Amino acid sequence: MEDLQKLYDAIVDGDAKTSKALATQAMEAGLDPKKLLDEYMIPAMNEVGRRFETNEYFVPELLIAARAMKQALEVIKPALVATGAEPVGKVAIGTVKGDLHDIGKNLVAAMLEGGGFEIIDLGVDVAPEKFIHAVKEKGADIVALSALLTTTMPSMKTTIEQLEQAGIRNQVKVMIGGAPVTQKYADEIGADGYSDNASGAVTLARKLMGLA
Amino acid sequence: MHPLFQSLLSNRPLPVLTDGAWGTMLQSLGLPVGDCPDAWNLTHPDRVEQVARAYVEAGSQIILTNTFGANRIMLERHGLAAQAAAINRAGAEISKRAAGHRAKVFASIGPTGKMLMMGEVSEDDLRAAFEEQGQALAAGGADAIVIETMSDLGEVKAALAAAKTTGLPVVASMTFDSGKNKDRTLMGVTPEEAAEELTHAGADAVGANCGQGIEGYVDICARLHAVTPAPVWIKPNAGLPEVVNGQIVYRVTPQAFAAYAPAMREAGASFLGGCCGSTPDFIRALAEALMR
Numbered sequence: 491m492e493d494l495q496k497l498y499d500a501i502v503d504g505d506a507k508t509s510k511a512l513a514t515q516a517m518e519a520g521l522d523p524k525k526l527l528d529e530y531m532i533p534a535m536n537e538v539g540r541r542f543e544t545n546e547y548f549v550p551e552l553l554i555a556a557r558a559m560k561q562a563l564e565v566i567k568p569a570l571v572a573t574g575a576e577p578v579g580k581v582a583i584g585t586v587k588g589d590l591h592d593i594g595k596n597l598v599a600a601m602l603e604g605g606g607f608e609i610i611d612l613g614v615d616v617a618p619e620k621f622i623h624a625v626k627e628k629g630a631d632i633v634a635l636s637a638l639l640t641t642t643m644p645s646m647k648t649t650i651e652q653l654e655q656a657g658i659r660n661q662v663k664v665m666i667g668g669a670p671v672t673q674k675y676a677d678e679i680g681a682d683g684y685s686d687n688a689s690g691a692v693t694l695a696r697k698l699m700g701l702a
Numbered sequence: 703m704h705p706l707f708q709s710l711l712s713n714r715p716l717p718v719l720t721d722g723a724w725g726t727m728l729q730s731l732g733l734p735v736g737d738c739p740d741a742w743n744l745t746h747p748d749r750v751e752q753v754a755r756a757y758v759e760a761g762s763q764i765i766l767t768n769t770f771g772a773n774r775i776m777l778e779r780h781g782l783a784a785q786a787a788a789i790n791r792a793g794a795e796i797s798k799r800a801a802g803h804r805a806k807v808f809a810s811i812g813p814t815g816k817m818l819m820m821g822e823v824s825e826d827d828l829r830a831a832f833e834e835q836g837q838a839l840a841a842g843g844a845d846a847i848v849i850e851t852m853s854d855l856g857e858v859k860a861a862l863a864a865a866k867t868t869g870l871p872v873v874a875s876m877t878f879d880s881g882k883n884k885d886r887t888l889m890g891v892t893p894e895e896a897a898e899e900l901t902h903a904g905a906d907a908v909g910a911n912c913g914q915g916i917e918g919y920v921d922i923c924a925r926l927h928a929v930t931p932a933p934v935w936i937k938p939n940a941g942l943p944e945v946v947n948g949q950i951v952y953r954v955t956p957q958a959f960a961a962y963a964p965a966m967r968e969a970g971a972s973f974l975g976g977c978c979g980s981t982p983d984f985i986r987a988l989a990e991a992l993m994r
Contacts, residue, residue, distance in 0.1 A: 545881045548890025550819055588736030590779045591815055593888075614779070615736070640943045640950040640978075641735040669879075670943050670950070678945060 494521075494530050497562065501534035502541075504554030506561045513565035523566040524575055527606065535559055535604050539689035549597065552688060559604035577608040579699045582624035583634040584616035586645035591638035594668055597688040598634060605692040607632075618645075618652035625653070625662045632695055635681075637668040646671075647679040663698040667691060704871035704906045706846060707933060710763070710806065711972055715992065717963075720764040720808070720937060720975030721757040722984050728753060728768070738780040740772040743792035750793070754800030760982035761989045764973065765801055766848060767809040769793035769839060773831040775814035775823060786831075787838040794842025808873065809844035811835055811861055818856045825860055832864035840868040848873040848935070851912045851977075853888035855895070859903050866904055873935045873973075874905040878922050879913030885922060893922050897929035909935025912977040915942065915954060916962040920969050927970030936971045940979030952979030956987035963991040 493512060500509035516526055538555040541547040547555075581602055585595045592614050599609050610628055612620050624630045633653070635646045646666050653659045665683040666676050676684035683698055685691040703711075710718055728739050731749045742750050750768045757765045771777070772793065774786040782789070790809075797807040811832060816823035836847060847865040849872065852858035858874055865872045876896050880886045885893060893910065900908045908930055910922050916938040926934045941954035959976065966974055976984045 545886075548880065548886060549888050550890060553817075553820060590736075593815060593817060596817070596820070639735075641729060643945070643950060672942075672945075675945050 494526065497526070498530045498534045498537075501531060501555055501558045501562065502537050504551060504558050506554070506558040509558040510561040510565055513562035517566060517569055522573075523569040524573055526566055527563075527570065527575075531559060531562055532606060535601075535692070539692060542687070542689040549688075553597070553600060556600040556604035560600075563603075563606070578606040578701065579631040579695065580608045580610060580629055581632045581634050581695060582610040582612060582621055582628070582630035583636070584612035584621065585614040585636045585638070586642055586649060587615055587617050588645050589637050589639055589642035590614045591636075594638060594688075595636040598636065598667060598691045601688040601692050602634075602695055605696065607695060618649040621649055622653060622656045622658065625658050626656075630662060632663045632665060632698055634691070634695075635664065635666045637666075637671060640670045643668075643670060643675065646675075646681070650679055650681065665691065665694055665698060703933070706806070706871050707906055711933060717936075717967055717971040717974035717992075718763050719761055719985055719988055719992075720935070720973050721762040721766055722976040722980030722982065723940075723978050724753055724766065724768055724770070726979065727756070727981065738771065738777070738782060740769055740777065740789050740793065741780065741782055741785070743768055743772075743789050743796060744785065747792060747796050751796045751800050754797045756982045757985060758800055758802075758805050760985040762805055762975070762985050764806050764808050764975075765797055767793040767797045767807060767839065767844065769835070770810045770812040770850070773811065773814055773835045775816055775827065775831050776812070779815075786834055790835050790838035791842040794839045794844040798843040806845040807843070808846045808848040809839035809842070811839075811847060811849045811865065812851050813853070813857060818854060825856065828857060828860040829864050832861040833867060836865040836868045836870075840870055844870060846871045846873065846906075848875060848909075850875040850909075850937070852876045853891070855889070855891055855899055858900065862900065862903050862905055871906040872904070873907040873909055874900040874903075875909030875911045875935055875937070877913040878910050878918075884914050884918050885925075893925035894929050897926045897932075901930040901932050905932060907933040907935045907973065909937070909973070911935070911937035912939055915939055916959050916966070920962060920965045923966055923969040923971050933972035934970055935973040936966060937975045937977045939977045940984065943979065954979070956981070956983040959984050960987035960991035963988050967992065
């Protein structure tokens with residue numbers, strides 16, 4: 491259907507006004523929200539990710555695309571929930587204890603939301619107990635840890651250790667990222683995954699949920 | 703060219719040596735992780751001066767100030783917004799004391815950590831925060847202002863316009879760390895776009911700092927230099943940090959870093975120093991590599 495292709499384009503182009511209008515029309519026409527999501531909206535975000543990987547897109551394009559996706563998602567959400575569809579997964583995300591930087595964390599949160607995840611944003615300077623609470627009380631499937639400073643990276647390790655001590659390490663996947671973070675560091679502290687950019691974080695989160 | 707830059711850049715071999723990292727030095731002097739480094743200008747001025755002095759003694763002809771995160775938007779995260787003017791003024795005064803007649807003080811202005819395009823902050827907010835910071839730095843006696851580690855053209859231009867109101871010469875420097883070739887800022891800005899737009903917006907020098915090691919900045923320096931008649935300012939990291947036995951270390955040695963100094967001179971750098979992970983030893987090594 492031609493209009494749905496336009497929805498795909500609107501998300502890829504970051505045109506939030508159009509994506510919202512088209513999603514609204516599609517719902518009024520009684521189209522299947524799950525089909526809309528799986529066949530047009532998520533593929534659109536995948537295309538955005540591909541363009542980012544190939545340097546056609548940079549962070550600004552990524553952000554406006556995520557915003558267009560979010561607008562369309564909000565429109566179809568009630569119908570989606572009514573069909574019994576669950577979010578792809580719940581992610582508790584935060585910048586670790588001692589670190590007050592939130593740009594990277596916000597970017598990843600926006601992209602994950604665009605990828606169909608439910609986001610529990612715990613903010614900055616987040617103590618391990620708050621992540622534990624999000625897993626125990628809110629059912630987070632993934633804990634996503636961000637750090638910008640080399641000096642606060644050790645808080646990632648502490649957080650993972652505390653998840654272990656709380657006896658919930660095996661209930662949750664842990665992914666990490668941030669300027670000084672590397673795959674090697676992720677392996678060393680026992681994280682389940684690492685991404686060096688916000689688009690890759692979505693691919694990683696899907697993989698951790700067993701979806702990709 | 704601004705008269706200060708003219709006198710700094712003529713009658714001496716280029717590039718003029720600037721300084722290295724401050725945050726890691728302050729941490730080795732006892733600044734706790736997660737604490738606001740800029741607040742130390744008021745609470746531990748002696749230790750901040752110790753860092754400034756170490757760079758002057760290493761041969762820095764220009765030192766910066768401990769005010770990188772001292773705009774009110776960043777300080778607000780530590781509940782210190784009300785002290786923004788005092789922190790900046792003290793920061794400039796401390797560096798001036800350490801510099802004496804031996805070095806010039808280029809006062810540091812860093813990003814707010816908020817994104818303009820996401821509507822987290824308005825252009826007016828940015829402008830007001832940077833103007834407050836710039837005026838306080840000027841009042842503290844700064845010789846020039848360096849706006850550094852920027853990734854968004856909108857934010858760096860807001861800072862530039864604000865800093866220019868002081869009448870001091872201004873360096874505008876962005877961080878190139880993104881894209882396959884690491885030649886874009888986080889927001890996708892190329893060296894050519896940066897040099898052109900910042901020169902047009904009135905920067906007295908344009909530059910690149912942080913984000914990657916010195917090897918990647920030789921080409922970026924040449925690209926900036928090719929586009930702008932303004933002097934080029936370069937401050938790369940001491941490579942990227944690695945984790946060794948749970949400790950974070952920068953493996954690049956001062957000598958390995960300084961080995962690129964002649965290439966950087968060839969590429970047109972007028973000012974050269976180091977960013978994260980670099981120390982006074984890096985400045986000494988640069989001076990040696992440039993044979994002075």
